[in-house]
Amino acid sequence: MTTPINLRAARKQRDRVRKRAEADENAVKFGRSKAAKVLDAARSDHARRMLDQHRIDGEEE
Template sequence: MAGGVVNLRAARKARERAEKRARGDENAAKFGRTKAQKAREAAEAARARDTLDAHRREDE
């Protein structure tokens, strides 16, 4: 008989943690953005909003 005593509960929990980590990594690759990407997109949106506001007509 090879190996020693294995705690089945700990083995199950370790396997489930590994599966969750793999699923999370897949989702991060599909949907995730880095902090720098989010900041750049926010800056671009703010710049576009400011440009649009600068060209707004004052009819009152």
């Protein structure tokens, strides 16, 4: 004979797997961590400041 399973527990496990897969898809599609966003902003700000420091006076943008 087969072992009986708890259908409620099986349903909950199935839903957890589906939600985790959807969350992983959304993370790839939309997200970066806050630390990554802050790091990117800091790097671009630093690059802009370095470029401005090397600008020759009187040169237009």
